[in-house]
Amino acid sequence: MGSIERRARERNQTRDLILTAARDIFIKEGCDALTMRRVADAIEYTPAAIYAHFKDKLHMMIALCDSDFGLLRDAMGDLDSITDPVQRLRVSGHAYVDFALLHPHHYRFMFMTPWPEEASIEPPPEIKKEIKKGNPDQDAYAFLTLLVRDCIAQGRFKPEYTDVDLVTQTCWAAAHGAVSLYITHGNDPWCNFTNPTKVARMLINSQLDGMLLQPDNAGSAYGEFA
Amino acid sequence: MGSIERRARERNQTRDLILTAARDIFIKEGCDALTMRRVADAIEYTPAAIYAHFKDKLHMMIALCDSDFGLLRDAMGDLDSITDPVQRLRVSGHAYVDFALLHPHHYRFMFMTPWPEEASIEPPPEIKKEIKKGNPDQDAYAFLTLLVRDCIAQGRFKPEYTDVDLVTQTCWAAAHGAVSLYITHGNDPWCNFTNPTKVARMLINSQLDGMLLQPDNAGSAYGEFA
DNA sequence: TAAAATACTTAACATTGTTCAATGAACTTT
DNA sequence: AAAGTTCATTGAACAATGTTAAGTATTTTA
Numbered sequence: 390m391g392s393i394e395r396r397a398r399e400r401n402q403t404r405d406l407i408l409t410a411a412r413d414i415f416i417k418e419g420c421d422a423l424t425m426r427r428v429a430d431a432i433e434y435t436p437a438a439i440y441a442h443f444k445d446k447l448h449m450m451i452a453l454c455d456s457d458f459g460l461l462r463d464a465m466g467d468l469d470s471i472t473d474p475v476q477r478l479r480v481s482g483h484a485y486v487d488f489a490l491l492h493p494h495h496y497r498f499m500f501m502t503p504w505p506e507e508a509s510i511e512p513p514p515e516i517k518k519e520i521k522k523g524n525p526d527q528d529a530y531a532f533l534t535l536l537v538r539d540c541i542a543q544g545r546f547k548p549e550y551t552d553v554d555l556v557t558q559t560c561w562a563a564a565h566g567a568v569s570l571y572i573t574h575g576n577d578p579w580c581n582f583t584n585p586t587k588v589a590r591m592l593i594n595s596q597l598d599g600m601l602l603q604p605d606n607a608g609s610a611y612g613e614f615a
Numbered sequence: 616m617g618s619i620e621r622r623a624r625e626r627n628q629t630r631d632l633i634l635t636a637a638r639d640i641f642i643k644e645g646c647d648a649l650t651m652r653r654v655a656d657a658i659e660y661t662p663a664a665i666y667a668h669f670k671d672k673l674h675m676m677i678a679l680c681d682s683d684f685g686l687l688r689d690a691m692g693d694l695d696s697i698t699d700p701v702q703r704l705r706v707s708g709h710a711y712v713d714f715a716l717l718h719p720h721h722y723r724f725m726f727m728t729p730w731p732e733e734a735s736i737e738p739p740p741e742i743k744k745e746i747k748k749g750n751p752d753q754d755a756y757a758f759l760t761l762l763v764r765d766c767i768a769q770g771r772f773k774p775e776y777t778d779v780d781l782v783t784q785t786c787w788a789a790a791h792g793a794v795s796l797y798i799t800h801g802n803d804p805w806c807n808f809t810n811p812t813k814v815a816r817m818l819i820n821s822q823l824d825g826m827l828l829q830p831d832n833a834g835s836a837y838g839e840f841a
Numbered sequence: 842t843a844a845a846a847t848a849c850t851t852a853a854c855a856t857t858g859t860t861c862a863a864t865g866a867a868c869t870t871t
Numbered sequence: 872a873a874a875g876t877t878c879a880t881t882g883a884a885c886a887a888t889g890t891t892a893a894g895t896a897t898t899t900t901a
Contacts, residue, residue: 393868396867396868396877396878396879399879400878400879403879424856424857424858425857425858425859426856426857426858434880434881435880435881435882436858436859437859437860437861437880437881437882437883438879438880438881440858440859440860441878441879441880442879445858445859446858446859500799500800501727501795501799502799503798503799530805530806549817550817550821554806554807554809555810555813555814555817556817558793558796558806558808558814559793559814559817559818559821561796562789562792562793562796562814562815562818563788563789563792563818563822564792565792565795565796566788566789566790566791566792566793566795566796566818567784567785567788567792569727569791569792569795570784570787570788570791570792573726573727573728573729574726579756580756580780580784581780582784583780584781587781588781588784588785588788589788591775591776591781591782591785592785592788592789592792592822594825595776595785595822595823595825595826596789596818596821596822596825597821597825598824598825599820599821599822599823599824599825599826600821600825618898618899618900619899622847622848622898622899625848626847626848629848650887650888650889651888651889651890652887652888652889660849660850661849661850661851662889662890663849663850663851663852663890663891663892664848664849664850666889666890666891667847667848667849671889671890672889672890842901843900843901844899844900844901845898845899845900845901846897846898846899846900847896847897847898847899848895848896848897848898849894849895849896849897850893850894850895850896851892851893851894851895852891852892852893852894853890853891853892853893854889854890854891854892855888855889855890855891856887856888856889856890857886857887857888857889858885858886858887858888859884859885859886860883860884860885860886861882861883861884861885862881862882862883862884863880863881863882863883864879864880864881864882865878865879865880865881866877866878866879866880867876867877867878867879868875868876868877868878869874869875869876869877870873870874870875870876871872871873871874871875
């Protein structure tokens with residue numbers, strides 16, 4: 390009677406096998422190198438076998454990044470020790486950037502590639518509890534919204550910057566801009582894009598300073614330009 | 616003897632024919648819809664015929680965007696009337712954003728897609744003079760550098776913001792961030808990304824304000840939040 | 842008029858994602 | 872224990888992609 394559970398366990402094992410092989414290729418060689426046949430070869434299966442575990446190549450990749458993006462939440466999670474909401478916003482931006490630069494392929498796929506409408510993530514029920522609720526990017530957006538809301542609620546921003554959605558998107562765009570620019574153009578010879586972290590921190594800090602009602606000098610205090 | 620010239624002219628005519636058909640598909644349906652066979656069908660040629668005019672699909676697309684991106688330079692060109700360097704920088708950023716949002720597919724291909732190393736643009740000599748010198752993105756970068764250099768030279772920025780390359784990349788990242796975020800996530804249901812222009816102007820203005828030694832209130836004066 | 846160059850076509854090849862009938866092993870039922 | 876069922880996996884194909892090599896007219900040159 391317990392055999393049905395064992396079957397499910399085995400099923401998840403090969404599912405993870407697929408995912409691990411795919412992740413390996415993805416991280417080492419990027420999105421283009423990740424083909425169904427290469428994944429199948431790596432685990433000594435047939436390409437068609439993958440379709441018993443994932444509807445699509447797209448959904449395979451979503452499952453891949455989805456599990457890895459728990460790390461983004463973790464990276465942005467230990468902000469509770471920071472009481473000042475502006476500083477929380479600042480540091481969360483920096484954490485976001487650090488994460489993106491650490492996992493450029495993931496970031497490209499998750500935040501720089503358009504997905505079809507139907508690509509909502511619905512993991513198989515067996516492992517549903519392992520996965521954070523909702524899309525990671527959606528969650529990140531909601532999380533950022535809370536931070537921004539706090540800053541506005543405490544009257545830290547100039548009156549031009551009191552639309553929560555607008556400010557949230559602006560903050561996100563700041564972090565995203567530096568990161569994505571580096572990911573696509575970091576190796577172009579004509580712009581010496583030496584230090585993306587520096588650029589990102591500079592952008593986040595200057596933008597935040599520009600929104601503040603009264604400057605707090607926290608950007609330089611935290612030594613982001615080191 | 617003049618026939619050689621006529622041949623060259625005819626050759627360029629079909630080259631333009633290809634480019635026009637490709638542009639049509641590209642603008643209307645985006646990058647994925649642009650296949651060699653569809654272009655060939657549109658002009659009632661065979662797919663292979665295109666390879667007599669372009670080395671590659673990639674180079675066909677580069678030729679396409681390259682000619683269209685003269686418009687970006689034009690859009691950023693009439694800034695000479697603005698004497699204040701900070702205001703020039705601000706307005707050029709806005710112009711950049713407007714252009715990108717007007718040609719999202721072009722922008723995606725030019726600034727959000729990584730190209731292989733060898734993809735330097737070398738147009739056929741016949742029409743070389745028609746084309747602006749250098750890569751358009753490279754040119755835009757150089758142009759932006761000049762604007763930033765002016766601001767720094769006139770002592771308008773805080774001491775943290777005096778590295779020309781760094782500040783240039785930061786400014787570029789600000790404009791790019793808002794634009795690219797909207798292009799990939801503008802239609803995602805979970806973030807109500809209603810007005811990308813507003814977000815972009817907000818980001819550019821706040822970031823610029825944050826860098827300024829003394830605020831000039833020009834952002835709101837120009838009515839960017841309307 | 843013969844030779845050469847040019848523009849294009851025909852027909853294929855390799856690589857991609859994807860599907861579907863068949864297989865065979867493990868499990869359930871009788 | 873035998874028969875039936877489920878299910879993970881395979882084998883073989885299909886369609887669409889970019890690309891290429893050989894062939895075919897047509898036009899230009901000698």
